[in-house]
Amino acid sequence: MKRLTILILVIMAIGGRWSAVYAQKRAVGRQAPNILLIMTDDQGYGDFGFTGNPHVKTPNIDQLAARSTRLTNYHNSPVCAPTRASLLTGRYHQRTGVHDTYNGGAIMAAGETTLPEILSRNGYQTGIVGKWHLGDNYPFRPSDQGFQYSLVHGGGGVGQPGDFYENFIRTDSSYFNTALSENNRKVQRQGYCTDVFTDQALEFLKEKKAAPFFLYVSYNAPHTPLQLPKKYENMYKDLAFDTETDRQEGKAWAKMTDNDKAAARKVYGMATNIDDNVGRILAELKKQGLEENTIVIFLTDNGNQQLRFNTGFRGLKGSTWEGGTRVPFLISGAGLFEQNKDVNALLAHIDVVPTLLEAAKIPLPASIKTDGRSALKTIQGKPAASRTFYNSWNRGWPEPYRNAAFYQNNYKLVASNADGDDLDTFGLFDLEKDPFEQNNLVQSQPALARQLKKGLDSVFTDISNSPNLTPRHVIVGSPHEPVSILTRQDANGTNMGAWLSDKATGYWNITIAQDGYYNLRSIHTAPIAKGTRSLVRVGHVQRSAVAKGHSNAVPINKVWLKKGDYLVESWFEGQGGVTGPYYVEVSINK
Structure with missing residues (x-):
């Protein structure tokens, strides 16, 4: 009887353990x-x-x-x-x-x-x-x-x-x-x-x-x-x-x-x-x-x-x-x-x-x-439906044929500095047979190339009119960001290709969240020579200050700005000519 009791207890324990495991697996599911x-x-x-x-x-x-x-x-x-x-x-x-x-x-x-x-x-x-x-x-x-x-x-x-x-x-x-x-x-x-x-x-x-x-x-x-x-x-x-x-x-x-x-x-x-x-x-x-x-x-x-x-x-x-x-x-x-x-x-x-x-x-x-x-x-293994996919990127704003591709199932049309009026400047590849893109099929399959180019043109026309391609505005003076740092990363302008250099100058788009006095601080990558003039323009409001030396930043405080959208520029004028800041700090004066 004692052995039977022990056996029942063991079975119950094992059963309980398996029930717990099963319940856990069901819970995971x-x-x-x-x-x-x-x-x-x-x-x-x-x-x-x-x-x-x-x-x-x-x-x-x-x-x-x-x-x-x-x-x-x-x-x-x-x-x-x-x-x-x-x-x-x-x-x-x-x-x-x-x-x-x-x-x-x-x-x-x-x-x-x-x-x-x-x-x-x-x-x-x-x-x-x-x-x-x-x-x-x-x-x-x-x-x-x-x-x-x-x-x-x-x-x-x-x-x-x-x-x-x-x-x-x-x-x-x-x-x-x-x-x-x-x-x-x-x-x-x-x-x-x-x-x-x-x-x-x-x-x-x-x-x-x-x-x-x-x-x-x-x-x-x-x-x-x-x-x-x-x-x-x-x-x-x-x-x-x-x-x-x-x-x-x-x-x-x-x-x-x-x-x-x-x-x-x-x-x-x-x-x-x-x-x-x-x-x-x-x-x-x-x-x-x-x-x-x-x-x-x-x-x-x-x-x-x-x-x-x-x-x-x-x-x-x-x-x-x-x-x-x-x-x-x-x-x-x-x-x-x-x-x-x-x-x-x-x-x-x-x-x-x-x-x-x-x-x-x-x-x-x-x-x-x-x-x-x-x-x-x-x-998970079901046959894939027919599909297309568009891919592109170029410096600046979207362009149609500078660096783009359009996929239709296993076929791919490539536009690499292509001429939109000359189909022979494009590349057409069957990726299933030619994944390394060595055999251009444009001349042997021009009808297919034109079909894919039509698809590329259609998507480009659609995305290039996206309302979100308008410039982003950093919101300044919001409690969500007491100090806004405007960086070279987000500066706009044709001179930003030199972004690693102090010669890089550009502008930022901002939105002033509330009327008030604001502090502006332009920061350089090294100490700013004494006598260098630091300038900041926010819309039509321009202010400047002269560097006192021994610091990499020049503050300009208590500038009155009204709520609204502005374009911001900042630059230094010194013996080396005009240079740009590494970044500009903007904060509401309290």
């Missing part, structure tokens, strides 16, 4: 899936072991690829800010007002509805660490666009114009002990930037594990400047690039210069550091019991900037050739995606928002018109 989106910057298609690179060590991402569905025909925009705008809205970047990476063209319209905004309205905790690059002032910051937590650098890159002054002046070490913005407050974190962003991502996972979350880990590496810890630099310092792959005839990387090779060694070190940090995040997911119900996405924002192995795709970052826009995309988790599977359907950044919303069973708001569509069923 009912929960909205967490979403972890990891994106790196300027890491090309070939910068991974799983895509065939013979040199770079990326074991964690390679393992993630092996247990993910891999989208092998996925496309982003040719450069950073446009990709980010489309990724978070599901719309062509021109519709969002983003048309460049600087010169006032990298500020997304405040009226755009973003993925984190939709998710936060549906009970998600949202956070971003790393690179934002869609506006650093109110009302364009991450906190204004749906992120409840943010730890980001400024502008388009750490140490670039637009980033914090403390980073810009440290040209050889800005990736270490970097000044950052945490929930719109400047902080300084010790360590290497990729490690720092990962540390914060881990803290986010620990804090938010009880609720569904959306975490956007947007690494700025391996974007220039190519700075990295010695440990990772030493891993590749002796890399000779002397394998059969490196010498492969007909491949662009076979002609790498010594400078290209030096850059590649550093990029590979940065890539391995990223891989280690991705491994840390995935380990934390597992540790916190979040792995089973988390959709994990890994991708890069565009092609590689410098010449190196990229599996054979034509072109680099900035171009609409496949090497500029086709990037790895891995997706797994929440029981929705098959492991170790390739999907070759034509997909793009504009599809990510509707796809994730369908996966989370959240309807797309009726007020939002996306250019993309949900690819969930396609990723």
